[in-house]
Amino acid sequence: MTSRAHMAEIFMRGLYPLLLIASVVILFRGHNAPGGGFIGGLMAVAASASYALVFNATNALNRLPCAPVRLAGIGILLALLSGVPAISQGLPYLTHPWWTINLFQVELAASTVMLFDLGVYLAVWGTIGGSCLLLIHSIEGEA
Amino acid sequence: MILAVAPLLVPLATALLCTVSYGSPRLQSRFSIAGALALLITAIILVIEVSSNHVVSLTAGNWPLPYGIEVVVDRLGVALTLIAALMLTISLLWQNSDADPAPTSGFFHPLIHGLVAGSCAAFITADLFNLYVWFEVALICALGLLAQGGGLKHFDATLKYFVLNLVGTLLLLAAIALTYAATGHLNFANLRLAVQQVDPAVMLPITGLLLIAFLVKAAAFPFFAWLPASYHTLPAPSLAVFSALLSKIGICALVRMLSGTFHPPSYLLMTLLAGIALLSMVIGVLGAAYHWDIRRILAFHSISQVGYMLLAIALSSRQGDAATIFFAVHHSLVKAGLFLCGALIFCMAGHYDLRRIGGLYAARPFLSVIFLLFALSLVGIPPLTGFWGKYLIIRECLIQGQYLWAGVALSVGGLTFYSMLKIWKEAFWKPHPDATWSPTKEKKLAPAYAGICTLLFVVLWLGLYPEPLLVFVNDAAMTIRGGIP
Numbered sequence: 001m002t003s004r005a006h007m008a009e010i011f012m013r014g015l016y017p018l019l020l021i022a023s024v025v026i027l028f029r030g031h032n033a034p035g036g037g038f039i040g041g042l043m044a045v046a047a048s049a050s051y052a053l054v055f056n057a058t059n060a061l062n063r064l065p066c067a068p069v070r071l072a073g074i075g076i077l078l079a080l081l082s083g084v085p086a087i088s089q090g091l092p093y094l095t096h097p098w099w100t101i102n103l104f105q106v107e108l109a110a111s112t113v114m115l116f117d118l119g120v121y122l123a124v125w126g127t128i129g130g131s132c133l134l135l136i137h138s139i140e141g142e143a
Numbered sequence: 144m145i146l147a148v149a150p151l152l153v154p155l156a157t158a159l160l161c162t163v164s165y166g167s168p169r170l171q172s173r174f175s176i177a178g179a180l181a182l183l184i185t186a187i188i189l190v191i192e193v194s195s196n197h198v199v200s201l202t203a204g205n206w207p208l209p210y211g212i213e214v215v216v217d218r219l220g221v222a223l224t225l226i227a228a229l230m231l232t233i234s235l236l237w238q239n240s241d242a243d244p245a246p247t248s249g250f251f252h253p254l255i256h257g258l259v260a261g262s263c264a265a266f267i268t269a270d271l272f273n274l275y276v277w278f279e280v281a282l283i284c285a286l287g288l289l290a291q292g293g294g295l296k297h298f299d300a301t302l303k304y305f306v307l308n309l310v311g312t313l314l315l316l317a318a319i320a321l322t323y324a325a326t327g328h329l330n331f332a333n334l335r336l337a338v339q340q341v342d343p344a345v346m347l348p349i350t351g352l353l354l355i356a357f358l359v360k361a362a363a364f365p366f367f368a369w370l371p372a373s374y375h376t377l378p379a380p381s382l383a384v385f386s387a388l389l390s391k392i393g394i395c396a397l398v399r400m401l402s403g404t405f406h407p408p409s410y411l412l413m414t415l416l417a418g419i420a421l422l423s424m425v426i427g428v429l430g431a432a433y434h435w436d437i438r439r440i441l442a443f444h445s446i447s448q449v450g451y452m453l454l455a456i457a458l459s460s461r462q463g464d465a466a467t468i469f470f471a472v473h474h475s476l477v478k479a480g481l482f483l484c485g486a487l488i489f490c491m492a493g494h495y496d497l498r499r500i501g502g503l504y505a506a507r508p509f510l511s512v513i514f515l516l517f518a519l520s521l522v523g524i525p526p527l528t529g530f531w532g533k534y535l536i537i538r539e540c541l542i543q544g545q546y547l548w549a550g551v552a553l554s555v556g557g558l559t560f561y562s563m564l565k566i567w568k569e570a571f572w573k574p575h576p577d578a579t580w581s582p583t584k585e586k587k588l589a590p591a592y593a594g595i596c597t598l599l600f601v602v603l604w605l606g607l608y609p610e611p612l613l614v615f616v617n618d619a620a621m622t623i624r625g626g627i628p
Contacts, residue, residue, distance in 0.1 A: 092145075093148050
């Protein structure tokens with residue numbers, strides 16, 4: 001790469017974690033408000049894609065938690081597993097029981113749905129993010 | 144009961160474990176074979192369960208019907224699931240041999256398990272939209288397997304397969320939307336009741352559209368172009384699973400729709416379906432007579448065999464449905480066996496083109512006998528499975544007074560015999576065109592022979608002792624029509 005955009009690079013270093021944190025917030029607020037695993041996952045894809053545009057696709061790929069195909073696999077596996085706890089309670093597969101967790105005097109509602117959503121998040125990040133990075137990588141040589 | 148979703152969860156989880164472990168081939172193939180065996184055991188347990196308990200069902204997520212997505216494993220679903228598990232196991236066994244295995248790119252195992260997951264789920268789902276979803280899962284995995292070859296002809300096959308199936312998919316989606324608009328239901332059991340309340344004039348075009356969509360998926364005339372355009376580019380293990388499962392998804396859905404949910408079907412549609420069935424039978428077998436590539440010949444025969452199954456559906460009776468299911472079981476086993484024979488011929492003689500090979504009868508008599516038994520079963524020579532399948536269909540045609548249909552079915556059998564004789568004569572009987580040829584020195588073929596002999600054993604057993612299967616398909620047909628055997 002001949003010309004580097006220093007301003008954008010410095011900006012991006014801060015923006016990348018910020019976008020990921022925002023995507024996780026969106027992932028978890030999804031149950032009672034607009035958001036959820038799919039949209040959160042898309043935001044994570046946006047983070048990866050913009051990182052790839054400023055640096056390059058290989059760098060963005062290295063910043064993913066693991067290889068995209070594996071990320072997607074783990075995600076869907078997590079979603080499949082989230083339906084299993086219901087069986088031990090005698091409920092049909094994919095029924096999502098809710099509990100309240102008392103964390104530092106704060107009542108938090110927790111459910112296996114969150115595991116499912118996290119799975120969707122990872123699957124979206126893996127598949128769409130992976131495809132995006134592959135596309136960006138394929139046009140990098142032409143520029 | 145969790146067992147009801149096991150035919151879908153086991154291969155799906157295996158596909159994902161294979162995806163996660165794609166970096167280490169050893170671990171991946173262990174996951175893969177363990178998953179296939181687990182599916183086989185699950186299918187056998189389900190067969191026992193369903194034979195005594197009628198159906199096993201589950202509504203995912205405990206949502207109340209008609210909103211929840213229901214999975215109902217009945218006899219038809221479980222029979223096809225068992226075949227899927229058997230074919231998957233044989234295919235993975237075959238992958239360890241040197242007879243035309245799939246390229247080892249790390250994606251073969253996830254994709255083939257994904258294909259089986261999509262097919263099995265389509266066999267057992269009791270929700271029209273969910274059926275569409277699993278159709279898509281199977282389609283995407285099939286595309287992946289087709290594209291795996293990486294050559295120009297693989298790209299060509301993938302593109303044709305994709306475009307033609309996409310048309311079917313869009314028609315299916317439109318038909319499902321119209322069904323929902325007209326009845327307000329997608330669950331099969333609720334749909335069955337709701338359809339009775341709707342004006343038949345409204346239901347006729349919707350059912351027609353649904354019929355066309357499933358005919359595309361089943362590779363019937365005139366929508367079959369995707370099948371012969373793609374099958375001849377596949378390696379043997381994928382081909383065995385493709386030929387055993389893909390057209391069966393369409394057939395299974397058609398039986399469920401026309402005999403179960405949208406019952407009674409209109410006379411007009413059934414006559415139309417019979418016409419399509421007869422044309423598929425004739426065009427398929429004529430296409431096969433024209434070709435010289437073993438895989439193309441067998442692919443065209445699949446279209447002709449789909450015609451038989453459609454004809455049995457068009458008979459629109461319980462005996463007709465039973466004949467369809469019997470024929471589907473027979474066709475899955477025998478056609479996969481023939482494709483695998485073709486791969487062995489390719490491995491010995493070095494070519495799929497019949498004009499460039501020969502002399503295998505003298506060199507490999509055992510393989511010749513295996514091929515002959517499968518071929519005669521496809522033709523319908525007693526006492527092999529093909530005979531019982533065709534006997535059930537033709538008998539029901541004659542009982543209903545459809546002498547023309549019976550006549551066409553019989554003569555297509557004769558033409559099938561011609562094609563099988565052609566392969567026999569060219570590949571086995573005539574001397575090899577190259578006088579210096581000798582069969583390829585033994586490579587690693589034991590897993591391949593083990594797989595094909597298992598298949599042959601099942602075919603022979605079902606042919607010589609068809610009684611349990613005949614009773615089973617009869618009960619299956621009764622279950623589909625809402626009765627309790």
